[in-house]
Amino acid sequence: MNLEKAWKLLKNNGFKETEKRDRILRQFSGNDKYLTARDLLDVLQKDYPGISYDTVYRNLATFTGLGILEETELSGERHFRMQCESAEHHHHFICTDCGKAKEILLCPMEMLTESLPAYKVESHKFEIYGTCPECQ
Amino acid sequence: MNLEKAWKLLKNNGFKETEKRDRILRQFSGNDKYLTARDLLDVLQKDYPGISYDTVYRNLATFTGLGILEETELSGERHFRMQCESAEHHHHFICTDCGKAKEILLCPMEMLTESLPAYKVESHKFEIYGTCPECQ
DNA sequence: GATGTAAATCGTAATCATTCTGAATTGGAG
DNA sequence: CTCCAATTCAGAATGATTACGATTTACATC
Structure with a gap:
């Protein structure tokens, strides 16, 4: 999954283009690591000191629902990463x-x-x- | 895993035989389902109205540590069940x-x-x- | 470019599972 | 039976996640 594809999906489903969403997608795009909501919040707070939990969690849920991100549970915490490019099941x-x-x-x-x-x-x-x- | 084997393991590791432990082990013994800590607490409260979260969680941790119970994470909650009898990895x-x-x-x-x-x-x-x- | 509106975000409180703490109780060795 | 460490209790604390009313923003339309 890349940024263009992600935005296409979002637009097609009626989601608006916002700064925060762009920032979140970019964070995952340049990074093949699994991140927790808190990891992400910590990163975003550098650019947006007042960013809310709600924004982070809601967008993670939106992105996961559209297949932009994938999710797994590691030691009791949800972790997210950009969906792999490869079309095959893996x-x-x-x-x-x-x-x-x-x-x-x-x-x-x-x-x-x-x-x-x-x-x-x-x-x-x-x-x-x-x-x-x-x-x- | 059966009750005798479980108690042998517990005794060998210096754990005492208590009513609560026996009740918990019996609950899992007659049951091949995965239970959450809350499921277990709800069941135990019928016999022991004042039973504490601490007792439930601590014993679940003890039993899991000794290999008496096995654990998995399902939709964000830890679930426990009696370790299978079969010796083979599965x-x-x-x-x-x-x-x-x-x-x-x-x-x-x-x-x-x-x-x-x-x-x-x-x-x-x-x-x-x-x-x-x-x-x- | 200005305006209206639904979507998005903020700020914070609530919820839920789990862990911790300090006091009281209990199993079982001696 | 006595004693002490292990166990349990009761309830508070923690950490992740969700919820909510108020405010702000994207963007379609004029």
């Missing part, structure tokens, strides 16, 4: 140190949908945690 | 309706440890969510 190795994600193309679901007869599968989560080469 | 299909878990023996990690050179893998999470046959 999973992530996530560095617990720096928050960076590496794509994993293998999906275990392909191998076991037929081994769950009578179960209605709705979603799945596969994530690998550890330390990336840079952080070791 | 994952779960979790019913989002009733919380019941079905064991999945396939582990995707086996297929990709060598495809992550230079990455230090520490843990992983693979869970499938949906509706079990009984809940459809």
Whole structure:
């Protein structure tokens, strides 16, 4: 996902172009790390000292709902990052140190949908945690 | 995991046998569902009206630490259930309706440890969510 | 460019899960 | 039975997230 695509999606869904939204999208755009709402708030406060929690959380929810951001729960906190460019379904190795994600193309679901007869599968989560080469 | 094994573990690690602990373990023992701390508190309050959050959370932490319970994060809340009997490493299909878990023996990690050179893998999470046959 | 209006933001309080604290109680070793 | 550390209680504190009324802003329309 890049900025143009994100704004196109937002406009098509009737969302207005605001400074704060632009600032938030730019933050994620130049950064492949997972960020918490607080991380983001801390960054935005440098440019917008009076920025509200509401603005941060509401926009994170909007962006996630439109598929601009993706979300995961790490140690009890929601973390967000820009949706990957790659069209294929994939999973992530996530560095617990720096928050960076590496794509994993293998999906275990392909191998076991037929081994769950009578179960209605709705979603799945596969994530690998550890330390990336840079952080070791 | 059964009650005897659980108590053996607790005793071996110097934990005392208390009414509350026994009640909590029995709750999980007769039940293969994932429960939140609040679910558990609600159940315990019928027998022990004055039971404290502290007791519930502290014991959940103790039991999880000893491997008596296993834990997962579902929609922002920690959920607990008795550790499975099976010795083999496995994952779960979790019913989002009733919380019941079905064991999945396939582990995707086996297929990709060598495809992550230079990455230090520490843990992983693979869970499938949906509706079990009984809940459809 | 001025105006109207719904959307967005602000400022702050409320909520919810979880953790902490200090006092009171209890299991079980001796 | 006595004693002491472990456990529990009661309630306050914390931290993430959501809610809300008042204010401001984007932008469609004139």
